[in-house]
Amino acid sequence: MRGLLLCLIFIATSALAAIEAYEFDSPEMEANFIKLTKELRCLVCQNQSLADSNAGLAKDLRRQTYEMLTQGKTPDQVVQYMVDRYGDFVLYRPRLKTSTLLLWLGPFVLLLLVLGLVIRHMRGRQKLAPPDAEAMHKAHQLLSDTQEKQ
Amino acid sequence: MRFAIPLSVFILIVGLLAYGLRLDPKNVPSPLIGKPAPAFSLAKLDAPQLYLAKNDLLGQVWVLNVWASWCVSCRAEHEIITRLSALNLAPVIGLNYKDDPDDARRWLQQFGDPYTASIMDADGRVGIDWGVYGVPETFIIDKDGLIKYKHIGPVTHESLETEVLPVLLELTS
Numbered sequence: 438m439r440g441l442l443l444c445l446i447f448i449a450t451s452a453l454a455a456i457e458a459y460e461f462d463s464p465e466m467e468a469n470f471i472k473l474t475k476e477l478r479c480l481v482c483q484n485q486s487l488a489d490s491n492a493g494l495a496k497d498l499r500r501q502t503y504e505m506l507t508q509g510k511t512p513d514q515v516v517q518y519m520v521d522r523y524g525d526f527v528l529y530r531p532r533l534k535t536s537t538l539l540l541w542l543g544p545f546v547l548l549l550l551v552l553g554l555v556i557r558h559m560r561g562r563q564k565l566a567p568p569d570a571e572a573m574h575k576a577h578q579l580l581s582d583t584q585e586k587q
Numbered sequence: 588m589r590f591a592i593p594l595s596v597f598i599l600i601v602g603l604l605a606y607g608l609r610l611d612p613k614n615v616p617s618p619l620i621g622k623p624a625p626a627f628s629l630a631k632l633d634a635p636q637l638y639l640a641k642n643d644l645l646g647q648v649w650v651l652n653v654w655a656s657w658c659v660s661c662r663a664e665h666e667i668i669t670r671l672s673a674l675n676l677a678p679v680i681g682l683n684y685k686d687d688p689d690d691a692r693r694w695l696q697q698f699g700d701p702y703t704a705s706i707m708d709a710d711g712r713v714g715i716d717w718g719v720y721g722v723p724e725t726f727i728i729d730k731d732g733l734i735k736y737k738h739i740g741p742v743t744h745e746s747l748e749t750e751v752l753p754v755l756l757e758l759t760s
Contacts, residue, residue, distance in 0.1 A: 480720035480721075481720055481721065483612060493685065493711075494711075494720050497710075497711045497712075497714075497715060498715065501712075501715055520618065521618060521619075522618070522619065522625075522715065522716065522717070522718035523618070523718050523720065524616060524617065524618040524718075525618075
């Protein structure tokens, strides 16, 4: 029972940790806010998004995001504002450009490479499979000969 | 010979991982380098009725050092900033980031005030504009108001000698 209570305490505090009471003009604005704070990285605790983080900077950047949205800025404008100041690193989903080409295409290149290798391997095995017609014929005769003798 | 391919792949991966380990994840390159310094107008720490704005500093090379009394590394850095300031190469402006003014003034009294002026960014908005995410940070701004250099974390004796001073000397010469 005590263990359970202890668990509940931790659940409650972690759920409350990164939430400020912001009021939104519309459900769309709230959805934009949630989406943005999940996509932007907190630079202090680098493996958390703004939505997850309880760091002072994350709190400030959430406020900045909220204020820009209430001023009528679009989500793209908010993202651009952050990138202008903190660089591409602030984005959890890196943009597609020459420096990130390897990052985006690398997995597919690897996949193609591995597929190629697998296909080559399978073809190699197939080549071994069919013996030549003469040997097949001999084998067939050998079997029918022994059957006749019995 | 059977192992040639797996071995070379293994060596490649080890090489990449070793390289990755040496990189500092805190070292995020600033997109602000070469861009105009963000505008600000903030009250001075020692005279809150007076404001210092970016335009007041145009036409000269200057240093912006982001500090706070709650920041432990700033105390370690304080000695270096004092040295930098004593060289009189450029004004060193302190951006007192998300601090209590009384604490900040006491901090300067206790350890000495190396700053030409300190300005108060109590809610951290100017900090966000400057892309500050870890105190201390140090910027060098040229005569045209462009950011030429950014140092994240405390400036050490070594980085003062090999990075900050060379940039400053080049800009002021």
